[in-house]
Amino acid sequence: MDGIRVFKIGGHVVDSPERLEKFVREFSVLPGPKVLVHGGGAMAGRMQRSLGMEPVMVAGRRVTDSETLKTVTMVYAGWCNKSIVALLQKYGCNAIGLSGADGRSVTARRRPPVYVESAGSVIDYGHVGDIDPEGVDAPFIMGLTGNGYTPVFCAITCDGKGSLLNTNADTVASAIAVSLSSYVPADLIYCFEKNGVLADVNDPSSLIREITPESFRKLKEEGTVADGMLPKLENAFRAIASGVRSVTIRNSDGLGNGIQTVLRK
Amino acid sequence: MDGIRVFKIGGHVVDSPERLEKFVREFSVLPGPKVLVHGGGAMAGRMQRSLGMEPVMVAGRRVTDSETLKTVTMVYAGWCNKSIVALLQKYGCNAIGLSGADGRSVTARRRPPVYVESAGSVIDYGHVGDIDPEGVDAPFIMGLTGNGYTPVFCAITCDGKGSLLNTNADTVASAIAVSLSSYVPADLIYCFEKNGVLADVNDPSSLIREITPESFRKLKEEGTVADGMLPKLENAFRAIASGVRSVTIRNSDGLGNGIQTVLRK
Numbered sequence: 001m002d003g004i005r006v007f008k009i010g011g012h013v014v015d016s017p018e019r020l021e022k023f024v025r026e027f028s029v030l031p032g033p034k035v036l037v038h039g040g041g042a043m044a045g046r047m048q049r050s051l052g053m054e055p056v057m058v059a060g061r062r063v064t065d066s067e068t069l070k071t072v073t074m075v076y077a078g079w080c081n082k083s084i085v086a087l088l089q090k091y092g093c094n095a096i097g098l099s100g101a102d103g104r105s106v107t108a109r110r111r112p113p114v115y116v117e118s119a120g121s122v123i124d125y126g127h128v129g130d131i132d133p134e135g136v137d138a139p140f141i142m143g144l145t146g147n148g149y150t151p152v153f154c155a156i157t158c159d160g161k162g163s164l165l166n167t168n169a170d171t172v173a174s175a176i177a178v179s180l181s182s183y184v185p186a187d188l189i190y191c192f193e194k195n196g197v198l199a200d201v202n203d204p205s206s207l208i209r210e211i212t213p214e215s216f217r218k219l220k221e222e223g224t225v226a227d228g229m230l231p232k233l234e235n236a237f238r239a240i241a242s243g244v245r246s247v248t249i250r251n252s253d254g255l256g257n258g259i260q261t262v263l264r265k
Numbered sequence: 266m267d268g269i270r271v272f273k274i275g276g277h278v279v280d281s282p283e284r285l286e287k288f289v290r291e292f293s294v295l296p297g298p299k300v301l302v303h304g305g306g307a308m309a310g311r312m313q314r315s316l317g318m319e320p321v322m323v324a325g326r327r328v329t330d331s332e333t334l335k336t337v338t339m340v341y342a343g344w345c346n347k348s349i350v351a352l353l354q355k356y357g358c359n360a361i362g363l364s365g366a367d368g369r370s371v372t373a374r375r376r377p378p379v380y381v382e383s384a385g386s387v388i389d390y391g392h393v394g395d396i397d398p399e400g401v402d403a404p405f406i407m408g409l410t411g412n413g414y415t416p417v418f419c420a421i422t423c424d425g426k427g428s429l430l431n432t433n434a435d436t437v438a439s440a441i442a443v444s445l446s447s448y449v450p451a452d453l454i455y456c457f458e459k460n461g462v463l464a465d466v467n468d469p470s471s472l473i474r475e476i477t478p479e480s481f482r483k484l485k486e487e488g489t490v491a492d493g494m495l496p497k498l499e500n501a502f503r504a505i506a507s508g509v510r511s512v513t514i515r516n517s518d519g520l521g522n523g524i525q526t527v528l529r530k
Contacts, residue, residue, distance in 0.1 A: 047339075050316055070344055074312075077362075078343020079335055082421060082429055086366045090427035096368045097342075101351045102361045103414060147408070149368060156347060162355035164347055 003185030004033045008173035011042040012193045013252040026255040028091035033145035036152045039169035040080040044072045059118045064166040069127040076154035095150045100157030107135040108157035108165045129157045129165025136179035174239045181243035191252035196261030211263045268450030269298045273438035276307040277458045278517040291520040293356035298410035301417045302438040305345040309337045329431040334392040341419035360415045365422030372400040373422040373430045394422045394430025401444035439504045446508035456517035461526030476528045
């Protein structure tokens with residue numbers, strides 16, 4: 001395997017002990033340098049409620065006041081990250097769990113209040129970070145993989161001025177892959193609970209195996225992809241335009257079974 | 266500065282934003298390779314209560330059932346560790362926050378039920394770990410410090426079989442210093458809220474500047490040190506007998522002011 005692979009697992013995987021252990025077992029034996037980025041949103045929401053907070057989401061992103069930042073840092077960087085690392089160690093994969101603060105590996109700046117169209121108003125997301133253009137330290141990550149370690153990132157970043165910031169896990173994975181691609185071929189793999197991009201959401205057999213920028217344009221025109229999948233694919237093609245070799249969207253189960261959607265230039 | 270220094274800060278420092286920032290500012294500018302180990306017990310106890318649990322302590326150690334393990338991992342490896350790392354980054358110290366699971370750097374085994382004299386019964390501490398004799402990966406830690414990073418350890422370890430374990434932070438600091446001392450001179454510095462070992466607990470001016478095994482024997486005979494300080498000093502002399510060059514007990518404030526108790530062979 002040439003290059004490096006950046007995997008992202010969502011809350012659906014992190015939240016299910018069975019799915020997580022199955023993923024970790026398969027991920028551990030994959031050859032070549034690899035990086036894992038994980039979410040944990042569902043667990044964070046539950047922890048907020050256990051602590052008497054009511055999660056506030058606007059356009060799919062969590063409004064993050066000080067107490068929410070503390071909670072998501074505890075859940076993402078604490079329990080999720082260290083549980084995943086311990087599980088990887090069990091399967092012989094020498095993982096190192098990191099936030100963006102560690103080694104200053106992923107820096108971000110706090111998002112200013114923005115007008116959110118779907119909310120129809122200006123939203124202050126609080127302690128939410130957008131990754132700096134040069135915010136990922138790719139040589140640091142490659143130094144770890146070169147020494148046989150597998151970095152495992154949660155979606156907490158830092159501003160370099162003492163503050164932690166809550167960042168979208170898909171974006172962290174994409175930024176890491178883009179940054180690595182300046183040095184080595186980088187492939188980005190989003191793992192979730194479906195087999196990939198489906199032409200018909202209700203028909204698992206309608207998997208679209210490959211999407212190019214041209215076929216994507218057609219899929220949009222026909223209305224085949226819409227809603228949640230649209231911004232995901234747009235972000236994926238942005239990553240490809242920024243240097244990532246391929247983006248794969250697939251099930252977290254059966255890594256290597258070839259059932260997946262691959263996006264290429 | 267030859268050798269390496271391992272600092273440990275207790276809950277009293279971690280729990281006070283002012284004390285913590287003061288410590289971090291002073292720690293950041295210390296020359297030479299260094300490692301930081303932190304506690305966070307007070308915050309963990311508060312988080313347990315917020316989540317409806319009642320902390321159970323036996324002989325000063327937390328009985329750790331599954332929910333308690335989750336909570337202490339969230340607090341120690343999540344909020345405390347990442348807040349400290351972000352603060353160190355603010356002051357230009359390139360810190361990497363770690364648990365013992367990360368890089369399999371500190372492994373432990375679950376403590377079997379033990380008879381605890383002060384409790385008068387057999388106690389199962391649950392998910393509590395005692396560090397393996399060869400459990401600290403000193404070359405890994407020196408690899409980080411050699412590349413200009415400052416490792417920051419919380420007191421969560423792992424058994425290599427997928428489980429995290431709650432471990433005493435003083436013990437983690439001591440085990441790391443002992444392990445490093447096989448390769449380089451290692452000094453261990455315990456930072457807390459007093460100036461060191463006091464001949465009279467109520468008189469800050471009664472600081473004992475230096476303790477040797479001989480003078481320690483005398484202090485014990487006279488009853489000058491007792492209670493909480495006794496096991497601390499005994500552990501410290503054990504670390505020295507195992508290779509650590511010196512153990513310093515001092516205030517977290519004013520690092521480098523020379524007001525401290527130094528234990529030597």
